[in-house]
Structures are given as structure tokens and as C-alpha cells.
Amino acid sequence: MGTNPDGFDRFDDFLKEWSRRDFMRRMGSAAAFTAFMAGGMEFLAACANAGQGQPTAQVSPKEGGHLTEGNFSDVKQLSPYLISDTASAQVVGLMFDGLLGAKANGDLIPMLATEVPKAAADGLTYTFKLRKDLKWSDGRPLTSDDVLFTYQLHWDPKYKAVNSPRRGDITEFVDSISAPDPQTFVMKTKKVYAPTLIKFAQQAFGVVPKHVLGSVAPEAINTHDFNRAPTVSNGVFKFVKWDTGQQVVLARNDNYWGGKSHLDQYVIKVLPDQTTVANQLKTGEIDFGPIGEPFVDDVKAHADVVDVVTFDVAIFDFYAYQLDPSKPGGKLFADNKVRQALFYALNREQMVKSLYFNLATVATGPVPPVHTWAYNKDAKPKYSFDKKKAEDLLDAAGWKKGASGIREKDGVPFKFEVITNAGNKVREGIVQVFQQQWADIGVQCTPKPIQFTELVRQIQNIRTFDMFMVGFSWGQDPDQSDLWHSRNTAPGGFNGGMYKSPTVDKILDDAVSTLDQNKRKQLYFQLQDAINEEAPAPILTFRKGIFGVNKRVKGLTGGDRGLGTYTQFGNRPWMKDTFVADGK
Amino acid sequence: MAKYAVRRALAAIPVVFGVTLVTFLLIHFTQGSFVPGLDFNPSLRPEDVARIRANLGLDRPWYVQYLDWTGIAFFFKNAGLAGILGGKVNTGLLEGDFGRSMIDGSPVLAHIGERLPNTLELTITAILLGVVISIPLGVTGALRRGSKLDHFFTALSVAGFAVPAFWLGLVLILLFSVSFHAWGLPWLPSSGVATPLTGGDLVDRVVHLLMPATVLSFVYLSIWSRYTRSSMLEVLSQDYVRTARAKGMAERRVTYLHALRNAVIPLATLIGLELPGLVGGGLVVEVVFGWPGIGRLAFERALQYDVTTVMGITTFAALLVIAGNLLADVLYAVLDPRIRYS
Numbered sequence: 001m002g003t004n005p006d007g008f009d010r011f012d013d014f015l016k017e018w019s020r021r022d023f024m025r026r027m028g029s030a031a032a033f034t035a036f037m038a039g040g041m042e043f044l045a046a047c048a049n050a051g052q053g054q055p056t057a058q059v060s061p062k063e064g065g066h067l068t069e070g071n072f073s074d075v076k077q078l079s080p081y082l083i084s085d086t087a088s089a090q091v092v093g094l095m096f097d098g099l100l101g102a103k104a105n106g107d108l109i110p111m112l113a114t115e116v117p118k119a120a121a122d123g124l125t126y127t128f129k130l131r132k133d134l135k136w137s138d139g140r141p142l143t144s145d146d147v148l149f150t151y152q153l154h155w156d157p158k159y160k161a162v163n164s165p166r167r168g169d170i171t172e173f174v175d176s177i178s179a180p181d182p183q184t185f186v187m188k189t190k191k192v193y194a195p196t197l198i199k200f201a202q203q204a205f206g207v208v209p210k211h212v213l214g215s216v217a218p219e220a221i222n223t224h225d226f227n228r229a230p231t232v233s234n235g236v237f238k239f240v241k242w243d244t245g246q247q248v249v250l251a252r253n254d255n256y257w258g259g260k261s262h263l264d265q266y267v268i269k270v271l272p273d274q275t276t277v278a279n280q281l282k283t284g285e286i287d288f289g290p291i292g293e294p295f296v297d298d299v300k301a302h303a304d305v306v307d308v309v310t311f312d313v314a315i316f317d318f319y320a321y322q323l324d325p326s327k328p329g330g331k332l333f334a335d336n337k338v339r340q341a342l343f344y345a346l347n348r349e350q351m352v353k354s355l356y357f358n359l360a361t362v363a364t365g366p367v368p369p370v371h372t373w374a375y376n377k378d379a380k381p382k383y384s385f386d387k388k389k390a391e392d393l394l395d396a397a398g399w400k401k402g403a404s405g406i407r408e409k410d411g412v413p414f415k416f417e418v419i420t421n422a423g424n425k426v427r428e429g430i431v432q433v434f435q436q437q438w439a440d441i442g443v444q445c446t447p448k449p450i451q452f453t454e455l456v457r458q459i460q461n462i463r464t465f466d467m468f469m470v471g472f473s474w475g476q477d478p479d480q481s482d483l484w485h486s487r488n489t490a491p492g493g494f495n496g497g498m499y500k501s502p503t504v505d506k507i508l509d510d511a512v513s514t515l516d517q518n519k520r521k522q523l524y525f526q527l528q529d530a531i532n533e534e535a536p537a538p539i540l541t542f543r544k545g546i547f548g549v550n551k552r553v554k555g556l557t558g559g560d561r562g563l564g565t566y567t568q569f570g571n572r573p574w575m576k577d578t579f580v581a582d583g584k
Numbered sequence: 585m586a587k588y589a590v591r592r593a594l595a596a597i598p599v600v601f602g603v604t605l606v607t608f609l610l611i612h613f614t615q616g617s618f619v620p621g622l623d624f625n626p627s628l629r630p631e632d633v634a635r636i637r638a639n640l641g642l643d644r645p646w647y648v649q650y651l652d653w654t655g656i657a658f659f660f661k662n663a664g665l666a667g668i669l670g671g672k673v674n675t676g677l678l679e680g681d682f683g684r685s686m687i688d689g690s691p692v693l694a695h696i697g698e699r700l701p702n703t704l705e706l707t708i709t710a711i712l713l714g715v716v717i718s719i720p721l722g723v724t725g726a727l728r729r730g731s732k733l734d735h736f737f738t739a740l741s742v743a744g745f746a747v748p749a750f751w752l753g754l755v756l757i758l759l760f761s762v763s764f765h766a767w768g769l770p771w772l773p774s775s776g777v778a779t780p781l782t783g784g785d786l787v788d789r790v791v792h793l794l795m796p797a798t799v800l801s802f803v804y805l806s807i808w809s810r811y812t813r814s815s816m817l818e819v820l821s822q823d824y825v826r827t828a829r830a831k832g833m834a835e836r837r838v839t840y841l842h843a844l845r846n847a848v849i850p851l852a853t854l855i856g857l858e859l860p861g862l863v864g865g866g867l868v869v870e871v872v873f874g875w876p877g878i879g880r881l882a883f884e885r886a887l888q889y890d891v892t893t894v895m896g897i898t899t900f901a902a903l904l905v906i907a908g909n910l911l912a913d914v915l916y917a918v919l920d921p922r923i924r925y926s
Binding site: 168 | 614615616617618621622623624625626627628629630631632633635636639640684687688689690695698699754757758761762765766771773774775776777780781871872873874876877880881884888889
């Protein structure tokens, strides 16, 4: 869950590592084993070539050729107004620009608009000026009429029959949309809302052609051919064909506002799992693709073919306590000392080493460091591994060790279950560490991996768990209401642990209803201390993005418009400048 | 015979409905609030989920959804009884409409049509390889029972049984793709039916087919060669084989004309039963080798609760199982004149 760069919100590994791949991962572990056996010599090679994707030196770009990207999530559909998953967003983002985009660090940049607008004096009105002479790939002019039509699909009541997953969100905040002249689009919000541009002006609202879809009945849009073959687009590439389960082929869009791409074609190859992505990076069958943590060393051993690029991402792994007093778990964790004690008892340095292969860092609080201005590395308390402190806290809370070695209070033994999604090796490893390290302080925790869909239902609706453990992915804006605000304890919300704090609610509300970044910064510093202190859902680790890039690919890494935190998925301003050295 | 075939076909109708109903209920009751094609995220509001579920017709009671899918609801509507069920009613299975995918809104039959040729390419190659290799293997094993060669074949088929296809696949990929590439040798592509963009000619397709077809045929081969061997042994001890030999018939003729024809009868059933396997049997191999076949489609869509696509493929597979069984029985009669159907 969370908000990814383009506002494609997603439950981190719900997408990246959910059950389908979890099944594959079990197969993948066999490959890891054999790869290890075959890897004696390769390990030495890896040590000799430890260099990582250096920024490309200034060389004049080569024209022509194609780039093949591999991904292990299948593309679902190709229309910007229906998609909600990253694999589809990646392809759609190459074909459809929004009004704005982002640099690697998350700063907004203009795409179809000429500049990033500032809110008007009322704090509510955003006026976008479109670039001159924008054209669709079929040569027709792109005007604010198209932009207005795009936003109508998501916002206008007459398009309710369109399965846009963003309607609820945009209608909550946006009051009106209009196109006063062919070059101008105006969006007015209902109240001052800091994340407006990040959430509603980027590629999640990729602009679609009115001259293709404008005359289609709303309910017919869901089954329109455009969803599988969007033949008219405005991005750096245009659609050629989609062989499902195999690849999507795109070609250079000569009408692109930013100038022609150096590449003739772009291929997105759908691969079955992480193992295959790693293997094809090694053979050069794909030029570019994500690498799972267990495969990184293996890919690095082929440094003559492929570079490994890593960067911080806005994703953290965490676990949440049941805080609803009417549930059995809620009674165990009601006392703040207990929640803190369990967190102190975890050795997260060790987890990072053994479970994440050092490709994660110990979290300092709820805000990840990639939210630079809002991140406080000194948020308190720090929760360094301290078994004695954990035991003292539990003693102070009245949980005394009984004859069986398990702590008890008022005759109730300290026993509970932790749920996570079955098959996810990292998470299954983490809950096993919970079991061991909490047993050391007299607390009996039983890991219970369950099916992905069941886990979602538990977190969002049923909520009978004692504790759950998952990952969460955030967007460019540091707003964390999704996880901590009491309104998201309503069924369907992601505050599944039922954490309710009037103080935190106020901090979160205040922080999004001002556009003053200094004020926001102070509020988010307060949030980090408050969440650390109350520990409703301790944040374990901050994750990293890991990609393999073939040596022949240039202009993709390095620089603030290169591959990075917020440019790894749909939003990819670097695509225009990317080329292949051999021109093939 | 024709009468028999018709009777069997009629008997298949309730089977098809049974299969689809069970599949439907399984998907329906594990689906919960999951919406096909929709990823859960915080900006997705409960009202979005409710709206999209309603747009997809998932908010109706399960029996209405099922009756709609089967096309029975459409009959009701035509009979002026739509009011009983309420809501939107479409054409369904009985009208030959397999429905549209709940994920991208495209016709399910188009999906099947797109993936089927790939799967057939893989499975037919594997089955042919299996038959062509397993029969001589089984016959040789039976003729030279207890010899070193026989023991070797036995060990091979035990290995074929015991080694999981995905493991064998991964080892082959590691050796023939990754390692061969690293060693600078000619190497095989690790995934897909053809090289994207530049490939797709016959040579390219064959190169892509080599590893997956080998892995898949290995499974068939180990089973069928054992069957051929034991059935051959049994037949060779029959009276008519001794009679044939006593008549002074050449050993080759005895083996291949008299014995083998009878020995392959059980094999015909096995291969007939493998017909639905033509569609789904290669799932694991399809997954390991990124083969865009129908098994992988069904598997992926099942995990995404794309009800209509899964139902479509299941129905298709059920029809194939029935056809395969029927075909095996007919083959029986052709191979063994003693068997008559009336």
C-alpha cells in the first residue's frame, strides 16, 4: 500500500511480491541453490568488479536500435484511466504524459504543462498552461479539451460507469475542473491540500485523446479496444503491439513534445519470475530490469554484461499491533510499555544482514529518508536492540515470568499470533525472528502466514488479527494519513490496527492543510517523535530499489532525471535521453 | 458406435455444468472483496471498490452471476422472466458467449485463441517426442528384461518421475543459457516463444522450443515407457505370441505386429487422457520458461480472480477431458477388435 511516484498507490509487496510470485519464489529458491553451486569462480569475479552503475560520461547519443526491459509482473491493461498496478503503469507512462512529472528525487517537473503551477492566493486554484503545438501521435493537436476530458473520466459524475480507481480520491479533494481556453486547464480544490499536484497532476492522470474516446458511452469505455491497444498517445513512445504474456512493443513517437527518442523501439518483456529476470540480465536478453535481493550478488558476478544500480525508495517494512480494545490482541498491546518492549527486543541490524542481504537500512521512524525535508534521522526513541530494557519494560507493565517461562498478567499468558503473506521469504523470515527474539524475553509469538487476499481482508475489514507484518510504499509527499489517521480505521482503510490518537490526527490534518514547507517540516518532525513514542506499528526497515542495466544502455542512470527513487516506474523523464551504444 | 458417441456427449452436459458450478463457487467464495484487475491501495476508496464491483456485476448474488454466465439467465430474460433475477443480463455459455475478462474487458475467447497456439506448439511437440521415444524404449526394456540397458531405462524413468519439471527446467536454463553465455558458447534463450522484435522465424521458434519441450516430454517419456514395458511383457507371455512364434514367424514381426499393437492399448488411454494436458499440462513448464500458454494464463488469472477468464478456460478444459476420454475409447475399438460399443 502507499503512494508510488505517480500517485499509483500500492501496497508495497502486495504488488511486488504477492502470492503469484511467492509461489514462483519457492521455485526460485531452487535456482538460488544451484546458482550458488555454480558460483565459486564467479564470486571472485564479483569482488574484482565491485563497481556499480556509474553515471554515464558525456558521449554523443547513438541513434536507432531498441531497448528491452524485463519485468516479472504481467501488464494488465494499457489505458491510463483504468490501471492501478505498477507493471501497467510502467508501460502506460511511456505512452501517456500527465501535466506534470517528477525528477528522481521527487521534485515536480512540467510535462504537458509549461511549468509547475503555484496555487493562487486562495490556496485552492491551480492554473496549468499547456505547451504550444502539442500533438497526438496521429498528428492531431492536443489541447486543454483533451485534458478536461481526461479529468472528466475520473471526476465527472456522468462517467461513474468508468472503472477509474481514482474517482473516490479526486472527488474528495477537487471541487471543479475547467478549460477556459485551448491552452489552459484549471483545477480548483475544495480546501487547501498540500499533496494536490503530486496526487492529481502526474501520470496517474495521463492525458488521453478525446477524439478517440469522447464519443464512446461511459460503460463502453471499460471494454473499449483502447484499453488493450491505445493506438493514439502523446508520450515519448507509441503503441505497436501487445502479445499477452510475452511483450509489449512500442515505437518512437515522432510528434513527442520533448523531441524524438534516440531509440526506434522499446520492448517490455513479461517474464515469469525474479529468477528469469536475473538470468536474462546476465545473458543480455533484457537490457534493464528489477533485481530481487537474493539475486543481487549473482547478477553482480556478471559485471562485464550488466551494472547493478541501487537507490533508496519510499518503502518500509513494519508490523502493527491490534489496538482495538474489544479484540483479544487489543488487550495485550493496550499498554505503551508493552509495545515499546517488543520493539526493543528485536535485533534489526541482524535482520538487515541475514534477511535483506544488506539491501535495506534500519528504520529511524515512520518517515523514510527519501522524504528529505520531512525526514528526521534523530526521531526519538531510537529502539536500538536492548534485551534488558525490553524485559524491564515488561516487568514494569506487570507482565511477570510464570513457571512455564512465559510472561503472565492477571492469569493471562502473553501469547499471540502474527500474520503475514505466505510464501514471501523475507517476511516469513522476519516473523520467525519475532518468534525467536520475543521467546527470549518470555513472550510467545506464533507466526501464521496466510494467503495474500485473506491478509488484505484481515487488515482492511475483518481485523481479528493480533498482529500483522507487511510493507508499505509511499509517494513523493510525506503525508502519512493513510496509515495513522483515525478516519482510516473505517472498513476499507489501511489503519487496520485501529490506532486512534487525536494529537496525531491533528498533526496530519495540519500538515496537509498548509502549503508552507517549513511549517509542514515541523509537523512531520512531531509526527515522527509521536509515532516512535507510541509505537502503534513499529517501522522495521527502509527498503532499496535495485535494477540491473546492461552495459550498452546509456543515458539511463546518473543525474536527477535518471533512474531513481521516483523515476523507476511509470514516470520516466530519462527515457527521452536514453540510447543503446551499439545502435541495435 | 455413433449412437454410443452421442450418448456419451449427452452425458457430458451435466458434467460440464457440474465442473463450472464447482469452479464458480470456489472462486466466488474465496474472492471476498477482491476486485479483478484492481490493486489495493490507500487512494482506492471503499466507494470505488463498491462502484467497480457493481460495474462488473460482482455485487449480485452468486447464483444470479452463475446463471448469467451460463446463459440461462438470458433465456429467462427472453421468456420475459428477467424480473426474477434483476440486474444486467448478458448472453452466456449456452449462447456460445464465453464472456469478457473482468480485468481488461476483452473477450475470453480472444484470450484463449491467442494463447492456445503457443500451448499446442509446446505440448504437441512434447507428446510426439514422448511417444516416439517412449515406445522403443519400453519395447527394448521388455525384450531385454533384466539387462543393463533395461536397468538404465528404468533408472531414467524413475528419474523422470522424481525430478520436478521446474527444477530440471531451471538447471537447463542455468547450464544452456546462463553458463553457455558466460563461457562464450552458443546458448539457448531462457524464456518466451520467440525473440521479441527481431525473432519469430522458424529457427528462432525451434531454438526457443528446445528446452521447454525436452523438459515436458521427459515427464511423458518416463510414464509411457514404463507402461509400454509392462504391457509389452504381459503381451509377450500370451498364447497367441507363442503361436505366432511356433508358426515360424520372424521375431521382429511377432514383436512389432502382434505384440506391440496389443501392448499399446493402455497407452492409447493414457495419451487420450493427456488431451486436456495439451491445454493445462504444461503449466509448470510454461511458468519456468515464460511460455505464453494457456496454462499460465489460467494460473495467473485465477490468482487475480478474473472469474470469467478462469471459467472460460475451465469449461474449455472440461470439454477437452470429455473429448479426450471419448477419443481414447474410440481408439480402443480401433486398436482392439474385441472391443465393441453398442
